[in-house]
Amino acid sequence: MNANPDPGTGYAALVRQLAELSGEADARRAEADAWYERQCASAERAVQDAELAVRRAEAELAAAREEVERTDAEVTVLWSTLRGLLGGNARRLGDAPVPTRGPSENTEALLDGARELLERARRPGELPSSTQPLLVLFGVLGAGAAYALGLAARAAGARYGGDLAVGLPVLGLLVSLLGPVVGLAPAKVLAERRYAGLDVRAVLLVVVAGLATTGALFALFR
Template identity: 55%
Template sequence: MNEPVTSETYSAQIRRLAELTARVAAQRAEAHTWYDQQVAAADRAVAEATEQMRQAETEVAEASRMVERVDGEVTHLWTQLRARLGVGARRLGDPPGPVRGAAGDPVPLLRAVRDLLERTGAPGELPGSVNPLLIACGIGGALVAYALGVAARALAAGASGDLAVGLPVLALVVTLLGPVIGLAPARLLADRRHAVLTPRPMILVAVSGLVTTVLLLTVTYTR
C-alpha cells in the first residue's frame, strides 16, 4: 500500500514545482529578450548595410562624373597644348591616360596646368631686339607707298583730262599713307612671335615710315 504523503513533503514539492516554473519562465523571458535583441541587431545591420550601399552607389556615381570631367578637361588642355606647339605637336600623340596607383585630387593639378598654359600662351609684347625689323617695316611701307605714288604720277604724265588731274592727287595720298602701310608687316611679325602689337612698336613703325616719307618727298620736290 502507498504510504500517505506528509504535509511537509507535499509543501516541499509544491515549492520545488513553483521554483522550476519560475525558472522556466525566467529562461523563457530571457530567450525572448535575446531573440528580440538579435532581431533588432539584425535589423540595424540590414539598415546600416543598406545605407552603406546607397553611399557606395553615390560615391560611384560621383567618381564616374569626376572621371568624365577629368577626361574632358585633359582632352581640352591637350588640344590647347597642341595648338601652342603648332607643327611640333605631331610628336605628342593622344592625350595621356591615368597613371596606375596615382592618388589625390586631380582638380588642383588640372587647374595648375590650365594656369601654366594661360601664362605661357598669353601673347606678350615684342622684345626690343626686333626694333630694327620694326624700323625696316616702317621704311619698307614708306618705300612701297612712294613707289606707287611715282607710278601714279608717271601715269598722270601720259594721261589727259581728269586722269591728268586726279592721278597726282592720288599719288600724293598714297605716298602719305606710307607710315601706315608699314603696320601690316609689323602685325605679321607680331603674330609670328605670338605677341601683341602694342603702341610702342606701332609708334616706332609709324615714325620710321614718316621720316622716310618726308625724306622722299623732300628729295622729290626739291629736285
Template identity: 55%
Template structure:
C-alpha cells in the same frame, strides 16, 4: 540464465534513458541553432555580396561613362593642340592611358584645358624684332613716297582733272607712308602669335615718319 531485472535496475535504466534523451534533444537544439545561425550568416553574406555586386556594376557604368567623356575631351584637346601647332606640324595620336597614372582625370583635363587656353592668348612681340619693325617702317614710307612720286609724274604728263587730282593723291599717299609699314608688322605679329601692342606700333610709325620727312626733304627731280 540471467535473472529478471530488479525494480531498482529498471529505474536506473529509465533514468539513464531519460538523460540520454534529454542530452540528444539538447544536442539537436544546439545543432538546429548552429544551423540557423549558419543559414542566417550565409543569407547575410549573400545579401552583402549582392549589394557589392550592384555597387560594383554601378561604379563600372559610371567609370565607363567617365572614360567616354575623358576620351572625347582628350580628342578635342588634342585637335586644339594640333591646330595650335600649325605649320603642318602634328602631335600624332593622343597617348594611351598610363597604367600607373594616378589622380582624377577630370582635374588633369582641366589643367590641360587651362594650359591650352593660356597658350592661345597672344603675347607681345619680343624685343629682338625691333630692327625688323624699323625696316618695315622705312620700307612702308619708301613705298608710299615712290607711289607719290609716280602719281606726281603722271599728273605732270596729263591735263585736266588728272593734272589737278594726281598731285593731291600723291601727297595723301606720301603722308600715309608712316603707317604703311604697319601692314607687314601686323603679318609678323600674326606669324609669331602675338599682338601688335603700342611699342611695335610706335617703332614702325616713328621710323616711317622719320623716313618720310627725310624723303620729303630731298629735292624733287
C-alpha cells in the same frame, strides 16, 4: 535452472536507450539548425556587403563620369581660349587633346596650371629689344612700298590723261602719305608670332621710321 530475466528491466533499459538516442538526435538537430542559421546569417551579411559595395561602386562611377564630363567641358573651354589667343596660328593646334592611358595625375592641378598659363597669355608682354631693327625695317619698307605705289599711280594718271590725270595723282598722294603706318601690319604679325603685343615703343619705332623714309623720298623725288 537460471531464473528468467525481468521483462520490466529490459524494457526500462530500452526506454532509457531510446531517450538517450532521442536526446542525442535532438542535440545534433539543434546543432545542425544552429549551423544552418549561422550560414544563412553569414550569407545574408555577405549579400548585404555585396549590395553595399555595388552601391558604392555605382556612386563612385557616377562621380567619375561627372568629373570626366566636367573636365572635358573645361578642356574644351581652355582649348577654345587658347585658339582665340593664337589667332591665325591656331590652325596648327587641331582639335582639343583626348585622354590617354597612363598613370593617374591630379586633374584639377593640371587644369589650374593651364588656366594660369592662359591668364599669362592674355597679358602679352613687350617685344624684345632684339626686334627693334626689324621694326625699323618694317617702317622703312612699308613707307617705300606706299611711295612706290603712289608714284606708279601718278605716272599712270599722266600717261592716260583725262579724269585719271586728276584722280590718280590724288590717290597716289594719299597712298604715299599712309606709308608711315603700312609697316604696322607686318609688325603686328611679328608680335603675334612672338606672343607679344605692340606697345607704344614698337609703334613709334615703325611710324617714325616710316615718316623719315616718306619725308626722304618726297625730298628726293619731288
